[in-house]
Amino acid sequence: MTENNIKRLFFGFTTHCPWPKAYPEGRIVEEKHRHLTLAFLGDTNFSGLEQHLSFFPKPPFKVCPVGVFNECLVLPPRHPRAMAWHVDFGPQTAVVLNYQHSIVEWLSVHGFFPAKADKPFTPHVTICRKPFSIKPWKKSFNPLPVMFNEIQLLESLGFSRYQNLWNYALVPAIELIEENIFLIRGESLSQLYRNAQMALAFEFPSFIQHIELSEVESLDALIIELNHLIKRIDRNKKCPIKAVSMHDSATDNDILEFQMLIKK
Numbered sequence: 349m350t351e352n353n354i355k356r357l358f359f360g361f362t363t364h365c366p367w368p369k370a371y372p373e374g375r376i377v378e379e380k381h382r383h384l385t386l387a388f389l390g391d392t393n394f395s396g397l398e399q400h401l402s403f404f405p406k407p408p409f410k411v412c413p414v415g416v417f418n419e420c421l422v423l424p425p426r427h428p429r430a431m432a433w434h435v436d437f438g439p440q441t442a443v444v445l446n447y448q449h450s451i452v453e454w455l456s457v458h459g460f461f462p463a464k465a466d467k468p469f470t471p472h473v474t475i476c477r478k479p480f481s482i483k484p485w486k487k488s489f490n491p492l493p494v495m496f497n498e499i500q501l502l503e504s505l506g507f508s509r510y511q512n513l514w515n516y517a518l519v520p521a522i523e524l525i526e527e528n529i530f531l532i533r534g535e536s537l538s539q540l541y542r543n544a545q546m547a548l549a550f551e552f553p554s555f556i557q558h559i560e561l562s563e564v565e566s567l568d569a570l571i572i573e574l575n576h577l578i579k580r581i582d583r584n585k586k587c588p589i590k591a592v593s594m595h596d597s598a599t600d601n602d603i604l605e606f607q608m609l610i611k612k
Contacts, residue, residue, distance in 0.1 A: 361496040374480030387462040412518040413440040420489035
């Protein structure tokens with residue numbers, strides 16, 4: 349084993365969010381370096397791990413889950429070094445937690461042992477490193493949507509900078525095709541409905557406070573429900589989104605999808 353093979357490694361989801369334009373004081377992690385860590389390996393023989401990557405665990409989901417930043421965390425609680433935002437995956441929380449566990453098990457089988465693998469997994473994204481003041485961060489926090497479209501094997505270069513060494517592409521739940529047009533995907537109509545609402549929250553973050561979990565019987569019914577929800581929100585709080593419509597739809601490999609046009 350040569351010294352060049354030893355790298356500080358971890359697996360993580362890439363993150364996409366309508367990030368705030370300003371933050372409280374602290375060492376802010378650049379947007380391109382923000383990630384949700386799935387397994388932290390620390391100093392590892394990269395060449396040894398690389399030969400197993402073609403057998404990386406396949407996700408149990410066909411469309412990558414979307415989540416909500418629902419809480420500002422101080423990590424670790426007793427000796428704070430970072431401010432992070434917790435990710436709530438809603439109905440898909442158990443699926444994500446089980447998949448993270450399967451990654452840890454796969455690594456262990458091949459002789460790689462992630463740090464804190466015996467402790468409960470807390471999905472989060474680090475936003476700031478010390479020095480910082482906790483109260484301003486807690487006070488300024490607002491819930492935001494977050495989505496993922498890739499798992500990466502990252503090398504830590506220090507000072508909150510990371511280099512991507514390998515990636516596993518995922519089917520994203522939300523894609524911005526062009527201005528005001530989103531491609532929405534889901535494995536069921538109820539998931540499609542939630543993902544469409546999450547897409548609207550990317551346009552109007554306050555929408556996240558009104559996300560509904562309910563069954564819909566068809567794509568037409570989904571659009572009707574979305575427009576009813578938009579009207580209810582607009583009555584209580586001025587909403588820049590006035591309506592949505594469906595441009596096109598398809599089913600491919602059991603994945604439902606449609607193009608959602610946003611009218612402002």
